[in-house]
Structure formats: structure tokens, C-alpha cells
Amino acid sequence: MNKRRITSKELAKLAGVSSATISRAFSPDSRIGSATRDRILSVAREHGYQPNAIARSLNNQRSRLVALVVNAIGNPCEAEEQQLLVHRLQARQLLPIILCCADHDDRLQLMRLASTYQVDHVVVFSDMVSMQDAVDIFHTTKPIIVSFEPLENENVSNIRIDGSAAADEIIEKIVNDGKKRFAYLSGTKSSWIDKLRRKWFADALAKRGLAIEAEAFGDYTYDSGFKEAVLLLHRSKVDAIICGNDVMAIGARDAARRMLGKNTPDDIAIVGQDGIAMAAWDCNDLTTLSLDHVAFIDAVVDLIERHDADLPGPHSITLTCNARWGSTA
Amino acid sequence: MNKRRITSKELAKLAGVSSATISRAFSPDSRIGSATRDRILSVAREHGYQPNAIARSLNNQRSRLVALVVNAIGNPCEAEEQQLLVHRLQARQLLPIILCCADHDDRLQLMRLASTYQVDHVVVFSDMVSMQDAVDIFHTTKPIIVSFEPLENENVSNIRIDGSAAADEIIEKIVNDGKKRFAYLSGTKSSWIDKLRRKWFADALAKRGLAIEAEAFGDYTYDSGFKEAVLLLHRSKVDAIICGNDVMAIGARDAARRMLGKNTPDDIAIVGQDGIAMAAWDCNDLTTLSLDHVAFIDAVVDLIERHDADLPGPHSITLTCNARWGSTA
DNA sequence: TCCGTTTGTGTAATCGTGTACACAATCATG
DNA sequence: CATGATTGTGTACACGATTACACAAACGGA
Structure with missing residues (x-):
């Protein structure tokens, strides 16, 4: 209860190996004896050990965090897309950090804060921040920026919408x-x-x-x-x-x-x-x-994956809207 | 453009000081000459330097990340509260990580993933995860858990709702x-x-x-x-x-x-x-x-702040609901 | 003037991983 | 059996910040 999280070095002592071997047990493609791995994983489970993602991120230069810049969470006009995207990110073991612009007075400061967390990607849904600001703030950490607004910049991919x-x-x-x-x-x-x-x-x-x-x-x-x-x-x-x-x-x-x-x-x-x-x-x-939300989020995820694969240059995808007929017009 | 983020040691060289002094320039209550601080801050601004929050978190043992476990983002029944809470967290320089349970098949694995990021707090809105699971997964990192469901546990504060x-x-x-x-x-x-x-x-x-x-x-x-x-x-x-x-x-x-x-x-x-x-x-x-959403989120934030201040023991707050009369009954 | 305190800065250790490198042991091959 | 490749593991450093400690300079009071 309430005990400190166990560290890889401590677990190493418990399992009678070095901390490097612990790390290898948790990396799928490492040179490690399968018996050793099994033993380590079992001891790890027993003590509730999980590698510290913060330390790993520092070492890797890869945080697996994604910043989502949105106007608001509550408003349904964005919410469905947010929901879809979060779902897709989670399936890829990426964690979304939400930046809510609507009632935050200093949106730039908010984005700067998020940028210090070395997010791997940024998706800008909000139309309350200028794309140029987003680029200025995030370019130092080289994330992809996905946005509606086309911008001539080698780091910005965007999704054009044609209605x-x-x-x-x-x-x-x-x-x-x-x-x-x-x-x-x-x-x-x-x-x-x-x-x-x-x-x-x-x-x-x-x-x-x-x-x-x-x-x-x-x-x-x-x-x-x-x-x-x-x-x-x-x-x-x-x-x-x-x-x-x-x-x-x-x-x-x-x-x-x-x-x-x-x-x-x-x-x-x-x-x-x-x-x-x-x-x-x-x-x-x-x-x-x-707009077909699924297609839209597919496009966003597509851009993120291209960026993860380090494909060069910005990408651009165009989607077209459809009329949905109801009884109000 | 696309350049690597500058590090504290590099900035130190540029400013002609040691990296420790850089760190002090960014910590409000440090012993540092005001002239030195001003110079450092100006050089930092010039080169777009911001301390790396990942490295800081590793050292501090404090990530300033908060996990929000929710059913879904889109559904308005939770969205208004989520929006409010995110707003309040941001005002405190805390960043929310959203965990969306609704369409994620393995919610426990999702929570384990978030727990490796050493989140400082966990707020469980979702009724799709058992409180016991949440405690088991997050207790090693000692976050507060705020939830509806009362649970006898020294790490879990909760908010009771009486309608x-x-x-x-x-x-x-x-x-x-x-x-x-x-x-x-x-x-x-x-x-x-x-x-x-x-x-x-x-x-x-x-x-x-x-x-x-x-x-x-x-x-x-x-x-x-x-x-x-x-x-x-x-x-x-x-x-x-x-x-x-x-x-x-x-x-x-x-x-x-x-x-x-x-x-x-x-x-x-x-x-x-x-x-x-x-x-x-x-x-x-x-x-x-x-339920008065503002009062509810006030309570959540209150619990988070008590926990930040390291007040001992779990806390419990009770809120009562009101009838809102419309024309459907 | 001398000593104690305060102020400002550098050095080095630390946080918890991942991994390049080294090296021993095992294995395959002729 | 000799040799080279492969496998498994440990050692040591890097990632980028914070901070305890040391120390020099400045300062204040007697």
C-alpha cells in the first residue's frame, strides 16, 4: 500500500541479474535468453514492476505523447472527432494530452507548456490558435503538426476540406x-x-x-x-x-x-x-x-503514421464533404 | 526550422555560465544574481530554450500529469465536467492525459500504460473500471484517486453524490x-x-x-x-x-x-x-x-489540492442533487 | 581589522532507463 | 579440433534537468 514504485536496479537485484538485462526483458527484440526473460517477467509481475516511461522517454527521445489542441471538449461539433482520434491513438499506445483553448486566456503559454513535454505529435483542431504560432512553439521539438489550415512549412502536414x-x-x-x-x-x-x-x-x-x-x-x-x-x-x-x-x-x-x-x-x-x-x-x-468523421480521423492517423515512419516532407490530404438531408431545409 | 531543441548545457555555454545556473534562472526561489538571471532568460528566449519537462519530472519525481479516466469524450453526460476540470487543471499548470474506456477493449492495460508515466493524480469518472483495479494499478506511484465510488483505502478520496x-x-x-x-x-x-x-x-x-x-x-x-x-x-x-x-x-x-x-x-x-x-x-x-457541475469539479480540484499539499488520509465530500423542472414530467 | 553571515556560482551526483561495447560461453562448420 | 559466428550478460555512459555541497566574494558589525 502506498509503497514507492520499484526501480529496474532493485528488480535486478531481486532477480539476480543486471539492470541492463531487466531492460532487455521488456524490449521485444533484444538478445536475451528466454529462460531469463520469463524469470524476470515473473518477478516483475510479482513486485508490480513496469518500466518508468518518463525515464524511457528521456533516453529514447520519444515520449509517445500527442498534444491535441482543441477549442473545447464539451462541444459536440469537435467531440466526435476527438473521441475517434483518442481511440485510435490509444490503440497505438500513444497517450493524448488535451489542450483546451476555449476558456484559457493564454493559449500560447499553454502550448509552450505542452511543448516542454516533448510531445511526438501535435494535432491542431482548434481554430483559435494561428498555425504560425503552433509552428513557432513546437518546431524545436520537431513534431508533426496536423491541421486544417494549409501552411507552407516543411513540418506541417495538413488536411484540406472541400465542401x-x-x-x-x-x-x-x-x-x-x-x-x-x-x-x-x-x-x-x-x-x-x-x-x-x-x-x-x-x-x-x-x-x-x-x-x-x-x-x-x-x-x-x-x-x-x-x-x-x-x-x-x-x-x-x-x-x-x-x-x-x-x-x-x-x-x-x-x-x-x-x-x-x-x-x-x-x-x-x-x-x-x-x-x-x-x-x-x-x-x-x-x-x-x-464531413465523414471516420475518414477525417483516418487521414489524421495516416499523417501521424507517415511521420512516425520518418517519411520526409509535409503531406496533404483533401477530403470532400457531403450533404446530409433532414427536414430543416 | 526543424532544429533540435537546445539543451541546458548548450545554453550554459552560450551564456557563459554552468548548467546549474541555467536551472536556477528558471526556478523562482533560487539563489541567483538578478543580472545573471536576466541575461540567461534573454539568451534563452533568443534561442527558444525551455527546460525539458521530461527530464525535470524524472528528477523531481513529479510529472505534473493527471490521468482522467472517462467513458467517452463525446457523450455530453460527462463532457461538461471534463471540460471544466481540464480548464481548472490547465490553470494550475497540470496537463491532463485522457484515458477513454468506452471502446477500448483492454482498459486495465490502458491504465497500466498511463501509470508508467508517473501521473501525479488520477481522476476516475468512468463507471466501466472497478475502483479496486484502479487502486491496484496506480497505488505504486501513489497518486490520489478521486472517484464516485467509496472505497476503504488510504489512497482513495471520493466524492459522494446524494440524489x-x-x-x-x-x-x-x-x-x-x-x-x-x-x-x-x-x-x-x-x-x-x-x-x-x-x-x-x-x-x-x-x-x-x-x-x-x-x-x-x-x-x-x-x-x-x-x-x-x-x-x-x-x-x-x-x-x-x-x-x-x-x-x-x-x-x-x-x-x-x-x-x-x-x-x-x-x-x-x-x-x-x-x-x-x-x-x-x-x-x-x-x-x-x-448535479451542479461547478460544485462537483470544485470538489475534485479541492481533493487534488489537498493531495498536492500532502495532507494525510483520504478525504470525502458529499454533494446533493437538485431537481430541474422541464415539460417532460 | 577580523570574523561570521549572506550571496552567487561551479562541481558532481542523482533520477530510471536504453544501449554501445566488451567479453565469455555456446554453437556451427570445415 | 580449430575457428568464426552467434548468443547472453555485465559495465558504463547518455538522456537533460535539479540540487546538496563546496567555495569564493561581498558585506556587516564589533
């Missing part, structure tokens, strides 16, 4: 349904990914001689979707709202119904983005521009 | 509304916390000469709530369903409405548990037995 075709499909349908006046409800004021998403829809509208008439900015939460939709619908007569993510879309839908008595899809069309599981729930049944 | 009064209030109201036949939809087949929650409601029913008539088991997800509610309502004539968490309650509500045309609260009463933000959304408006 233009799906946005076009969605706009096509809404326009065919007779809607003409579109609003865009952004998730953030200045993020790169948000601007990109907005452009997909703006382009699809422009193709049909239409434009985004009204605009609002939330923060990816239900409450902000609700509040901004109310303001939006009071100050302009739009009949379609494209939202920066699904959660805000649900908020906007509720606001339209509750505060203005407008129902989807007849009075107003509402579109989300992300394609989270909740969007498909019976009570929501959202039309949304959706 | 009996709130459950009583909720049952009172439902019974007053004329409902008589109750079902309980569990989140898991065998978890400690689930049995406790069930008991709160069972006791409140027993007090009024009633009992749980029908029972089903899901897995804390919307889909399982939906599916199990359908089966439940087909095989028994209950007019109230108490659910193991809010997400399943939303699923059950949707199932009742969509598959059987039964609406809340007139045809059927539905109650959730957790009090997640989504439960209060306009489209859900769930009646739920809710």
Missing part, C-alpha cells in the same frame, strides 16, 4: 424550394476555417445571382445560435440561415420556432455544418453539410 | 400528476453509480407503495435510449420512464413521440439525470435530476 460541391447541392435545393434571402451565422469572428466554409456557400449563391444578405457571429454554442438567430430575424427578412455548425443550427431552429413562430422548412430553411450524430436525432433531423 | 431528496421531489410530482407505472432505463448493466441512482428512485417509489415495474439497459447514448424505450413501451404499459442520463431520456422521448404517438407529459412522463446544458435547450426542456 464546395455539397454546399452547391444544398443551396440548389433551398433555392428550388423558393427561398431567396440568405443569412450566414458564423461560429467565430476571424477563424480561417469559418471563412472557408462561408465561401463555399457564398460561391454557390453567387452562381445563382444571389448573395448573403445578413450576417451574425456566434461562438459555436446552442445559446449563441439561439440568441443570434433572434436578432437576425428581427432585423432582416431572411428565409434561410446557414449556420457555422450543427449546434448553432439547432439553436437557430429553436429560436425561429419559439420566438417567431416560424417552422422549418416551410417558413424558413436552416442548415448546419459538421454532421454530428445529434443532427440526425429524430427531434433535430437537420439538413447539414457533413 | 435521494431530489428523486423524491420528482417522483412526488409525477405521482401527483396521476402516473402510476414506472420503468427504469439504466445506462449500464452493472455499474456502481447506476445502481445508486436507481435506488434513489426505487426508494422514493417504495415510500408511496409503488415500484419499478419494467426495466431496460442501454449504454448512455441517444440511440440506445430510443431503441430501449421502443421495446419497453411495446412490452409493458408504463406511463413514466426514469432514464439513467439525459441523453437517453431525449432518445426515449423521441421514441415515444415518433413510434407510439405518446407525448410528454400528458401520455407519458420522462425524466433524465445529469442536468446537462442540452437538457435545458428549448427543443428538449427535460425534467432531470441534476
